Amino acid sequence: MPTPAPTRRPAWLQSREGLPRDVTVLSVIAFCVAVGFGVMVPVLPVFARSFEVTNLMVGMVISSFALMRLVTSPGVPPLIGRFGERTVLGTGMFIVAASSAAAGLATSFWALLLMRGLGGIGSAMFTVAAMSLLLRTVEPHLRGRASALYSGGFLLGGMAGPAVGGVFAAISLTAPFFVYAATLLAAGIVALSLLSRPEREAEVTQKPQMTLREAIVDVRYRAALVTNFAQGWQSFGVRSSLVPVLVVEGLHRSPSWTGIAFAVAAVAQTAVLGPVGRAVDTVGRRPMMVMAGVSTGLAAILMPLSARIDHAWAIWVLTGILCLYGLGSAAHSTAPTAVVGDVTAGRGGAPIATFSMMSDLGAIIGPLAAGAIADALGLGPAFAIGGALLLSGAACSLLMPKDRPTAPEEK
Structure with a gap:
């Protein structure tokens, strides 16, 4: 009796199975980060305004996060070269989680501004480390699909976040800050538990990084x-x-x-x-x-x-x-x-x-x-x-x- 030919799997399933596990893990982390960030959207300006400050100062709270990301991003590659993407990524998540919880406990505008700025530092660590890991672990012919899966995590989380934030904002104006901290804490634990182990990262530290020039x-x-x-x-x-x-x-x-x-x-x-x-x-x-x-x-x-x-x-x-x-x-x-x-x-x-x-x-x-x-x-x-x-x-x-x-x- 002739042996039946193996069933050919759909091309999309084959390509998905070809992606390293780290890509899926990074996508889950991206979802957690985006949900948490979206939770903050409805309440952050209102909470800043509760300190009876001007609209300009409210804008400072919003922009401080991105500004600190911009300023501190150049310092992340040396950290990755020394400690590896996994450690830098997880640490960045924990920094943003801690700063978010502290921002929820802030009793003054300047304390809120400081905590948001510190959160931007952690966000820079996460962003650069995650992208470095994504691009290192994926073969060239799969990079587009890997980037799509990673971006999809952010998109889905971004859609769910504001709705979740609205629910918690009805409970308390500061509740979303602690929800954000919890989602980032979960993302950090996932990163340290499931991403590439330190032994693999040791190999990366021996490989010279590319210069901007x-x-x-x-x-x-x-x-x-x-x-x-x-x-x-x-x-x-x-x-x-x-x-x-x-x-x-x-x-x-x-x-x-x-x-x-x-x-x-x-x-x-x-x-x-x-x-x-x-x-x-x-x-x-x-x-x-x-x-x-x-x-x-x-x-x-x-x-x-x-x-x-x-x-x-x-x-x-x-x-x-x-x-x-x-x-x-x-x-x-x-x-x-x-x-x-x-x-x-x-x-x-x-x-x-x-x-x-x-x-x-x-x-x-x-x-x-x-x-x-x-x-x-x-x-x-x-x-x-x-x-x-x-x-x-x-x-x-x-x-x-x-x-x-x-x-x-x-x-």
């Missing part, structure tokens, strides 16, 4: 930097600060519609992450980065035009544009990360920290610059400048060489 001469790395800065400017800055204004003042809708539009766009972005991650690995980094820059750039320019539609459907037109933006953002969260992994070849170091810093820099400058432009010229030019930055990322990506990572069985 080595990476910056590579056109692929420069394109990734420009793209990440533009993404930070528009996605983490301008979109979050000006779309709510557009909905209320331009479309004359209640603020709740902003949440609905963002939620629909987030679901759309999450849905395409898997296919986009596969395309980054199979179609190539260059075409996906160009697609990302063009789609997000055009979407950013089109967003304020929805206010010119004198119809009840205008909010859904804006939602559709945000979904287009989400498609490009899915590629932005995967392709540039895979490019940095290709450039550094798993060596880590300053190039990864600098790549992370570009997003933080854009997120800090973007809302301030866009707000000033909107005050002087209107919402249209404010969105258009962000769109131009995203399109410039696409232009830089066009200069990248045409290549595609090759799986071992294809060699």
